[in-house]
Amino acid sequence: MDIWSNLAIGFGEVLTLSTLGYCLAGVTVGMLIGVLPGIGAMAAISMLMPLTFYLEPGQALIMLAGIYYGAQYGNSITSILLNVPGTPSSAVTALDGYPLCKQGKAGPAIFITTAASFFGSCFAILCLAFFSPIIAEFALNFGSVEYFSLMVFGLITASVVAPGSQLKGIAMVIVGLVLGLVGTDITTATFRFTFGFIELTDGITLVAVAMGVFGATEVITNLSRPKNERGTAQNLRIRELLPSWPDMRQAVKPMMRGAPIGTFLGVLPGAGATISAFVAYGVENRVAKDRSRFGKGAIEGIAAPESANNAAAQGSFIPTLSLGIPGDAVMALMLGALLIHGVQPGPQLISENPEIFWGLLASFWIGNLMLLVMNIPMIGVWVRILSIPYRILYPCILMLVCVGVYSVNNSAFDLMLVFVFTLVGFAMSLARLSPAPMLLGIVLGVMMEDNLKRAMLLSRGDPMIFLDRPISALLLGLSAAVLVLPVLLSLWRGAKRRGG
DSSP states (O other): OOHHHHHHHHHHHHSSHHHHHHHHHHHHHHHHHHHSTTTHHHHHHHHHGGGGGGSOHHHHHHHHHHHHHHHHHHHHHHHHHHSOOSSHHHHHHHHHHHHHHHTTOHHHHHHHHHHHHHHHHHHHHHHHHHHHHHHHHHHTTOOHHHHHHHHHHHHHHHHTTSSSOHHHHHHHHHHHHHHHTOEEOTTTOOEESOTTOGGGGGOOOHHHHHIIIIIIHHHHHHHTSOGGGSOOGGGOOOOOSSOOHHHHHHHHHHHHHHHHHHHHHHHSTTTHHHHHHHHHHHHHHHHOSOGGGTTSOOTHHHHHHHHHHHHHHHHTHHIIIIIOOOSSHHHHHHHHHHHHTTOOOSTTHHHHOHHHHHHHHHHHHHHHHHHHHHHHHHHHHHHGGGGSOHHHHHHHHHHHHHHHHHHHHOOHHHHHHHHHHHHHHHHHHHTTOOSHHHHHHHHHHHHHHHHHHHHHHHHTTOTTHHHHSHHHHHHHHHHHHHHHHHHHHHHHHHHHHHHO
């Protein structure tokens, strides 16, 4: 059966009134949940999953998937408007999105992120439709050795995200890795660096760190400035909500580069939207003619990560459905929903239940189109948040931060962590250190340790296994190039200036 016949089956499943209704409900809830910092798709899917037990398996998966990728759209809105990212991947968008907002370009920034999200999703869907079996087979070549090398590459790339010196970026990555060690040792089950706090046995809550070093820190930083230097919301003039033609032209190539990065990394279990966003941002930082614009409101800095993380959101369904391997907690919930409905994920899913697989794929197109249609008219609504006086906006931001963080674990201890990391974030802003690489270090720290231990067990302690495996050697080679090439280029330019 060819690809067009399969897509016909998929659209036949989706284009019914009830299924379209569930798809619309899923993407709407996902978008609204994404706007609320800290709540996230994970909490929404967990709460709404019982409602899907009475639906057909395909309808249940379509609704839950809509929540997931709908939240990817919503996550960028508060990152741009308030510098309050709800997820690590949206923290990358905040690096240039919030400076654009302070320049009075909130509307164009939201429009470009929406367009980039739609483009990245469509690219990933096309790749999934035409190359699903090949992609799934390639993903099987990734073991613990390759995953460790991939995460090293992701962290090295994250070091270039930091404004200014790359050494500062590497330092923040190391700080993140150290913070990632807090919790319970994977192999020995002993507590590490918990200092007697039972709440730290599961590690430092990532949302608390993100909210502290981004959202609450921004409030404190603004309050510490004189009133005439705060750039208050009332002074922002947004002449038009749509971006100019030069802005759109500047965003096209980053979108096109971010989409394949997100699709490829999204297929790999454990990689996902976070690494995709950081890698896409790092690539744009490297290929840009003027790197000094990044972190100050570069259009490429929002277009590429948003294209990548939405492509990764679609791509992450491949290992879950075709291999039965969930890449993260959200995909584990999707896997659980299928099993509850009596559907066994794995290589036979496409042949035995084509209506579920191809119906889900068709729903991605329709759901993303729904999100595009909903988001663009609402840009004006989101931008009106900036008209709220700061004496009202500040307490609202802090309330959102506290509610979002508390809702993750229902723990007052997490609110204390927000306070601590707000102070840390304020100190980092004074020292001109970027928190984004630190955030990725925390995310990947535990997974890197787990894969490193597995790789060492496989090789009986021989580290050469990382160079013996071709994919791993390639990734480590790329990591070395990212580190060394800027230094060599800098030395060459210095020698050229002295010689000239």
